[in-house]
Amino acid sequence: MNAPILDRAAFIRENTQLLPSPLVPEIGLHLATEAVALWQMTEEALAEAGLPPPYWAFAWAGGQALARYVLDNPETVAGKRVIDFAAGSGLVAIAAARAGASSVTANDIDPFSHHAMRMNAEANSIAMDIVEDDIVGDPLTAYDVILAADICYEQPLSGQVEAWFRTLAASGRPVLMGDPGRNFRPSERMEKLAHYAVPTTRELEDNDVRSTDVWRILP
Template structure:
């Protein structure tokens, strides 16, 4: 869920063993809205955030998005599991992947290959651990994909990416470019402030359990959308 903050990637070398850090500070638990999937998740955001800053030797780093199952990702994962024909046999990109939840759902739904992309220095380890726990294989890149044309894949999945400006505009432009190249673009979003009001076709709506640690409600109304070429 982290993108376009290249300075963070340079700090990954200061974390001697990201996988050990994750295992020591999270616990394996089922995803509330997609219980077929288990992830290494934190119970509280603030203590882990502080530990992350200490591990990186830097204050003001991005929150540990990789340690939580965000509502948009949960909704999108649920939809992929219930509609496997959307990704079966296809190549998938899980953009701003965080924990890798959506990528795992895509592989469980029969995707041929899934590339998870996130620049957070802990994400590669988190996604590796979560993929192993779920018996799937995921590829990973820490490249800032917004700096180049979208990769040629069949499906791009993006959960919880419209949470701040002006980044939301850059992400939307990039996703539209991917759509124009022929990728099907799927988005999971719990009615964030900066989600575009036009250009998307509604696929599903869910009541997703979450936590006050992350959201303003314990049940978050979450929608899954497809970018519409008519929009």
């Protein structure tokens, strides 16, 4: 049996530094400074460590764009109950809290992400609830605004999430997504809200800047 990392918070502290994200410098996150070393651990090493791919350790372009949009357009979330789906580091959820949301929930199925989000919320002095379950398909009746970023990497998950988002949008609630042109982003019934040139790293992306959009998903 593979030996798990018992203290995930300690692992995060040892492999990250509290740093500002380039497009959202007012929010600090525990980010990997040795991206290649952390990301390119062998599958065997990852399994031995009990560590899923560390999506939580990076400020991805879609999340930065959506966080920037929320901060610059606080009326999007102010006074509303907000959930950040597949939240990773919790950047978008933190931005929603900063923008005046009445309550903020971050969701991810990665247990390392849960620890990272708690640490990032504490570092930014905001309150955040965390939902650890797979919520795809849930009607999310407890929330007024649904936020998501960097989720269109692969099928069939992207298709399942799109169908779910369309259903949520049909209920009249805003469903906003940050995306830097991933392969499986929906191509129809999308309203572009904003465009950003997001500084990135070639260690993670194919360029130093990613052209990134914020979209509202329509029913």
